[in-house]
Amino acid sequence: MHRRAGDGWRAIPHIVWTLAMDADHKSPPGDYPVPARDIGPSPDDDPESEDRRRGGPKPPRKTLSQILTEIGRDPARDVVAVDDLIAHLGGRGRAGLILIFAFPNVLPAPPGLSGVLGLPLLYLSVQMMLGRLPWLPGFIGDRSMPRERFAQLMERLGPWLGRAERLLRPRWSLLVSHGAERVLGALCLVLAAVLALPIPFGNILPAFAICLIALGILERDGVWVAAGTVVGLGSLLLVAGVVYALAKSAIFILLNAFA
16 A cells, blocks of 8 residues: 555654653653743743833832922023922922921021011911912912022022931821811911011021921921921910010000100
8 A cells, every 4th residue: 555645744743652652751642741941930920020011110209309409400491480389399389388488487587588488378378278289379479580599599408408308208197188287287377477477586486397397298207297386386385475575565665654
């Protein structure tokens, strides 16, 4: 009987199977052993590949000092307006602006500066108390300074702000919740009103308390919020004592003048 040309090729699987059985391989017909290869870890076991599938890990959150420094180094702008700061700070604009307007009052400043900076603090504190987005009227939001001057200001203030930010971390979340922020807004409103009053050296402690509260809200640090609240209440007692002493002295002088 003559074999067809394709019969030899059809016999090859049978020959391979016979050799495999002779080598004590017990695999069933049709399943030929495949040599093991090192194919590496499964992509499902690789956390980096998981991040890549999800679009990569989220970039670290920028701090306030980094954002302000970038604004000061931006060559595309000639001036830096208050509304520009609100736009760049985004959801942190309210607490960030409160910190920016309160901080100059912590340092010795010319008379009348606290009254000028106290007005924006009043607006922003009311918005925090009501839970609204940051907004300032045009005569405040349109105020600007040259970018070079803003950059020089950040060169001096940036390192101090950066040191404070390194001490901040999320903790005591109850004190930085949305409900707590409204209470803190009411406290900042009272402190801003005191800050705007022409009381000699009466603006340093209230401004310092507002700065602590604003930093705590920015970085969700309830410890700094608690410290700012304590300092704020203490400053209110101190200012109340000063006002009482001044009023009592004025009454005494008037009574003696007309006695």
